[in-house]
Amino acid sequence: MGKALFITGTGTDIGKTYVTGLIVKKLVGAGLRAGYYKAALSGAEVAADGTLLPGDALHVAHAAGLAPEDATVSYIYRDAVSPHLAAQIEKRPMDFDKVEQDYHVAKERTDYLTVEGSGGIICPLRWDNEEHVILDDLVLRLGLSALVVADAGLGTINAAVLTAEHLKIRGIPLVGFIFNNWTGGRMQEDNVTMVETLTGARVLACVEHDAAELPIAADVLAALYQ
Numbered sequence: 367m368g369k370a371l372f373i374t375g376t377g378t379d380i381g382k383t384y385v386t387g388l389i390v391k392k393l394v395g396a397g398l399r400a401g402y403y404k405a406a407l408s409g410a411e412v413a414a415d416g417t418l419l420p421g422d423a424l425h426v427a428h429a430a431g432l433a434p435e436d437a438t439v440s441y442i443y444r445d446a447v448s449p450h451l452a453a454q455i456e457k458r459p460m461d462f463d464k465v466e467q468d469y470h471v472a473k474e475r476t477d478y479l480t481v482e483g484s485g486g487i488i489c490p491l492r493w494d495n496e497e498h499v500i501l502d503d504l505v506l507r508l509g510l511s512a513l514v515v516a517d518a519g520l521g522t523i524n525a526a527v528l529t530a531e532h533l534k535i536r537g538i539p540l541v542g543f544i545f546n547n548w549t550g551g552r553m554q555e556d557n558v559t560m561v562e563t564l565t566g567a568r569v570l571a572c573v574e575h576d577a578a579e580l581p582i583a584a585d586v587l588a589a590l591y592q
């Protein structure tokens with residue numbers, strides 16, 4: 367059974383998949399058996415034959431050179447809305463026993479499994495007459511620690527600290543942050559200081575736009591997986 371790490375973000379489109387591609391690439395480059403798993407993807411592209419494409423998994427597999435079977439998604443929804451709503455629209459609610467089973471299969475195939483969330487940490491996955499499940503409930507069920515991807519720019523102090531505080535309230539261990547779309551300069555350097563001071567967690571790496579490599583040593587990265 368391998369180790370795993372959950373990647374969340376301060377919100378949707380913040381760069382979780384992009385950064386995860388660099389994370390998995392770094393692990394693969396160090397000769398480690400790495401994989402990717404996502405429970406629910408919404409806003410999927412539709413292939414010519416009508417199949418819904420697992421876009422995030424395809425990106426990570428391509429970026430890191432993974433075999434398709436090492437980058438999997440349990441539920442793929444067409445509409446670009448929260449997974450709970452996409453599931454309601456398609457009348458295809460998530461079954462969390464299946465998610466847990468798929469997660470364990472993915473974890474057994476690899477030594478370092480990177481698990482990407484949907485949206486931010488408070489993303490509803492199922493909301494119907496039978497079950498109310500938020501992403502943080504699933505993270506707790508799977509027993510994962512979290513790494514938070516945040517934008518490097520203005521507004522990140524609030525978003526990053528709120529995410530860290532929510533993880534703490536829910537009892538989800540926070541291993542650190544990665545700042546995305548880093549340009550440097552006085553304000554962004556101060557964002558690092560303020561987020562570290564207010565959360566007690568480290569900003570482990572800062573990723574520039576179009577970066578091809580994650581600026582962190584592979585052994586430091588691998589040590590975050592539990």
Ligand SMILES: Nc1ncnc2c1ncn2[C@@H]1O[C@H](COP(=O)(O)OP(=O)(O)OP(=O)(O)O)[C@@H](O)[C@H]1O
Nearest residue numbers: 378379380381382383384484485547574575576577
């Ligand atoms: N550092 C970066 N350099 C270049 N493009 C980036 C970078 N970070 C993010 N992007 C681009 O921004 C868009 C949103 O990023 P991404 O898909 O990684 O977000 P996400 O947090 O995974 O979203 P979701 O909640 O849908 O999973 C994508 O087109 C992605 O390629």
Ligand SMILES: C[C@H](N)[C@H](N)CCCCCC(=O)O
Nearest residue numbers: 378408409446447448485489
């Ligand atoms: C469609 C989008 N790209 C993501 N897959 C889902 C984002 C859900 C966000 C929910 C919310 O916080 O309002």
Ligand SMILES: [Mg+2]
Nearest residue numbers: 382383422482
């Ligand atoms: Mg994504």
